[in-house]
Amino acid sequence: GNSVTQMEGPVTLSEEAFLTINCTYTATGYPSLFWYVQYPGEGLQLLLKATKADDKGSNKGFEATYRKETTSFHLEKGSVQVSDSAVYFCALGLGTYKYIFGTGTRLKVLA
Amino acid sequence: DAGVIQSPRHEVTEMGQEVTLRCKPISGHDYLFWYRQTMMRGLELLIYFNNNVPIDDSGMPEDRFSAKMPNASFSTLKIQPSEPRDSAVYFCASSSTESSYNSPLHFGNGTRLTVT
Numbered sequence: 516g517n518s519v520t521q522m523e524g525p526v527t528l529s530e531e532a533f534l535t536i537n538c539t540y541t542a543t544g545y546p547s548l549f550w551y552v553q554y555p556g557e558g559l560q561l562l563l564k565a566t567k568a569d570d571k572g573s574n575k576g577f578e579a580t581y582r583k584e585t586t587s588f589h590l591e592k593g594s595v596q597v598s599d600s601a602v603y604f605c606a607l608g609l610g611t612y613k614y615i616f617g618t619g620t621r622l623k624v625l626a
Numbered sequence: 627d628a629g630v631i632q633s634p635r636h637e638v639t640e641m642g643q644e645v646t647l648r649c650k651p652i653s654g655h656d657y658l659f660w661y662r663q664t665m666m667r668g669l670e671l672l673i674y675f676n677n678n679v680p681i682d683d684s685g686m687p688e689d690r691f692s693a694k695m696p697n698a699s700f701s702t703l704k705i706q707p708s709e710p711r712d713s714a715v716y717f718c719a720s721s722s723t724e725s726s727y728n729s730p731l732h733f734g735n736g737t738r739l740t741v742t
Contacts, residue, residue: 549730558630558717558733559669604669612657612681614731616669
């Protein structure tokens with residue numbers, strides 16, 4: 516079946532540390548992959564996406580590469596800020612109506 | 627673009643009462659989704675519409691839940707009667723097939739429902 520597995524949180528980092536949040540997936544067909552971010556009291560916002568193998572999505576210093584060989588889409592940022600504290604969701608898109616979300620990883624960045 | 631607009635932001639009600647949640651999708655989007663978020667179960671898809679027509683309501687937990695989309699700019703999710711286990715954050719999201727096959731979802735800020 517189709518599924519997304521994210522690393523469990525919370526992840527606590529000091530400001531300017533390097534961030535990696537792991538995401539692996541299983542899917543039939545050719546999915547798109549997304550990272551969404553949810554700030555407290557808000558809905559999910561699209562952070563970045565990749566639509567085919569070897570694509571790299573990037574936004575606001577965050578990056579993720581669609582690795583078909585390892586079925587992964589790990590989120591990385593070279594230097595996190597306090598304002599990056601949020602919950603991050605990896606998601607699989609299997610067509611306009613079918614999305615599979617991971618359980619979310621809470622990131623806390625300390626000043 | 628105003629984004630997806632949901633109301634109310636917070637709703638506190640007593641068990642047995644009817645609750646109606648409202649959503650205005652982004653203009654021009656032809657898909658609308660209702661999700662529920664809880665700590666225990668994460669994000670669950672309840673129902674989605676395409677061009678105002680309900681396509682898949684298999685995620686609706688019980689007959690107490692119903693959703694409508696009378697026109698392209700408005701949808702409601704109703705719970706009648708409400709129960710404490712319905713307490714959650716309910717999100718509405720919309721997307722468009724125009725831009726690409728796997729269009730991202732645009733979420734509203736959610737309605738936090740508390741049933742006492």
